[in-house]
Amino acid sequence: MTHSALPARVVVTGATGKLGRAVVAHLRDEGVDVLAVDRAGGPDPRAVGGEFLLVDLTDYGQVVEAFTGGTDEHAGGIEAVVHLAAVPAPGLVSNAATFANNSAATYNVFAAARAAGIKRVVWASSETVLGLPFDTPPPYAPVDEEYAPRPESTYSLNKALEEEMARHFCRWDPELVMVGLRFSNVMDVEDYATFPSFHADPRARRWNLWGYVDARDAAQAVERALAHDRPGADVFIVANADTVMTRSSASLMAEVYPGVEVRGELGRHETLLSIGKARRVLGYEPRHSWRDHVDPAPLAPE
Numbered sequence: 143m144t145h146s147a148l149p150a151r152v153v154v155t156g157a158t159g160k161l162g163r164a165v166v167a168h169l170r171d172e173g174v175d176v177l178a179v180d181r182a183g184g185p186d187p188r189a190v191g192g193e194f195l196l197v198d199l200t201d202y203g204q205v206v207e208a209f210t211g212g213t214d215e216h217a218g219g220i221e222a223v224v225h226l227a228a229v230p231a232p233g234l235v236s237n238a239a240t241f242a243n244n245s246a247a248t249y250n251v252f253a254a255a256r257a258a259g260i261k262r263v264v265w266a267s268s269e270t271v272l273g274l275p276f277d278t279p280p281p282y283a284p285v286d287e288e289y290a291p292r293p294e295s296t297y298s299l300n301k302a303l304e305e306e307m308a309r310h311f312c313r314w315d316p317e318l319v320m321v322g323l324r325f326s327n328v329m330d331v332e333d334y335a336t337f338p339s340f341h342a343d344p345r346a347r348r349w350n351l352w353g354y355v356d357a358r359d360a361a362q363a364v365e366r367a368l369a370h371d372r373p374g375a376d377v378f379i380v381a382n383a384d385t386v387m388t389r390s391s392a393s394l395m396a397e398v399y400p401g402v403e404v405r406g407e408l409g410r411h412e413t414l415l416s417i418g419k420a421r422r423v424l425g426y427e428p429r430h431s432w433r434d435h436v437d438p439a440p441l442a443p444e
């Protein structure tokens with residue numbers, strides 16, 4: 143592991159979104175000075191709380207201003223960027239609109255960070271690049287970062303291109319540290335009430351190999367990634383340590399993907415989205431589980 147102190151002042155994009163809210167709260171709790179930005183701030187952006195700036199990231203000029211202290215009332219001194227803003231899934235808007243927004247926003251964030259001399263960028267990639275929804279079975283399980291991206295949607299294609307773009311930004315600047323976090327499906331505590339509905343049908347959640355990530359653990363991963371100081375671009379799967387299911391991970395694989403090689407000894411509910419690299423390199427360790435929040439009584443037998 144190569145770790146340094148957390149940067150003192152950070153921009154978080156997508157700050158009013160599901161993941162952004164958890165990340166901003168977590169970083170502020172850790173004492174990081176956060177400039178939160180998003181294009182959505184409700185009717186009155188001043189009501190968001192904390193330092194907030196309404197920014198459309200598809201406009202490069204606005205991004206440069208945000209990163210350099212060019213906007214009245216918002217200081218510069220930005221040491222790192224956490225880029226979470228995006229249309230966050232396939233099928234919400236048209237493919238062309240997803241690609242236009244997400245690719246322009248990410249290019250502008252990466253390029254403006256470079257122009258501002260910011261040497262640390264952490265951004266949200268996605269579990270989708272692993273081949274979700276796995277209509278083509280995974281090459282082996284648990285899946286990890288060792289095989290090439292297999293995007294199956296325009297949303298995911300854009301995430302795969304962002305990972306490639308980061309490699310080139312790092313080639314251009316040998317001091318740059320860029321960390322892509324391939325988040326699993328992000329869950330707030332209130333979402334756990336729906337989990338028992340998954341249990342009767344082993345195929346209901348096969349699309350992401352029964353994975354999830356608690357928003358608070360995702361925020362911890364962002365914090366660990368901000369402390370990562372090995373120059374270059376790298377990517378990490380970020381999921382919780384268990385699956386969404388009551389059945390064992392081995393029995394799920396045997397029933398749903400009988401032809402897929404299962405590597406190593408699986409713990410009973412061990413995630414099939416390997417977090418071994420994030421644990422090893424970033425020191426990420428999920429602290430939460432849906433099992434701590436849902437009464438086990440109504441759960442189907444294992």
Ligand SMILES: NC(=O)c1ccc[n+]([C@@H]2O[C@H](COP(=O)([O-])OP(=O)(O)OC[C@H]3O[C@@H](n4cnc5c(N)ncnc54)[C@H](O)[C@@H]3O)[C@@H](O)[C@H]2O)c1
Nearest residue numbers: 156159160161181182198199226227228230266325327328
């Ligand atoms: N939610 C998940 O399950 C999940 C899983 C894997 C990866 N991700 C990724 O994590 C990130 C955050 O996702 P989320 O679930 O918090 O989504 P969200 O929709 O709740 O939040 C995304 C935020 O980005 C903002 N945004 C979008 N385009 C923008 C633009 N052009 N300029 C400024 N702001 C813009 C939106 O206003 C929104 O507040 C995204 O990059 C998403 O692709 C999410």
